Amino acid sequence: MKFLQSLENVVTPANGIAATVGVFLTPIFQYLYGTGRFDILIVLFLMISLDWITGISAAKKDHTYSSDYGLSRIPRSLFLFALPAVANLLDRVMGTPGFLFYGVTFGLLYHTWNSLTANAHRAGWPVPKSVVNLVGSEIKAKTERAARKEQI
Structure with a gap:
């Protein structure tokens, strides 16, 4: 009886909806990206998320942040997630x-x-410093772009 009572917390409408969505999305995900590639896609997702976080912090520091610029990054990010699917296909x-x-x-x-x-x-x-040296050209390009935005 105690086992059945513990199922009350598991068998909920929200869990049922999540399971149903998973049943339909998993085959689509595997079709688009292939099987056994979840880890590398999580790495890509985390790195794109970190790029957003660091980009927002850098833009706020040099006073070049605008919501329009931030919103324009959404299609770019979707494009970055679509490219591996296209490559897999x-x-x-x-x-x-x-x-x-x-x-x-x-x-x-x-x-x-x-x-x-x-x-x-x-x-x-x-x-x-060794990492800064590796990405020096990217730092220069981003700094110049931020300086141009300040002038506008």
Whole structure:
């Protein structure tokens, strides 16, 4: 009887809705991105999230933040999440399992790492000097872009 009472907390409408959504979305997710790729996509999601956080902090520090600019980053982020799906579908068409998917995904990870590291440096967060040297050109480009925005 105690076991059945504990199920009252599990069998709820919210859990039922979540399970139903999961049943329909999981095959779509696997079709778009392939199976066994959840970890690398989580890394990509986290890095894009960190890029947003560091970018907002850097823009607020140099007084170039605007909600219009922030909102324009949403389509960019959706585009970044769509590229690995397109690469996976091309892999399936061409019969190259994972070649394009991993190439595109690691390219995006590298690009996003450069961006978030440069943003963190611009925000004044502690970034090792050796890492700053690696992303120096990205820091310069972001600093120049912020200076142009200030003049407008």
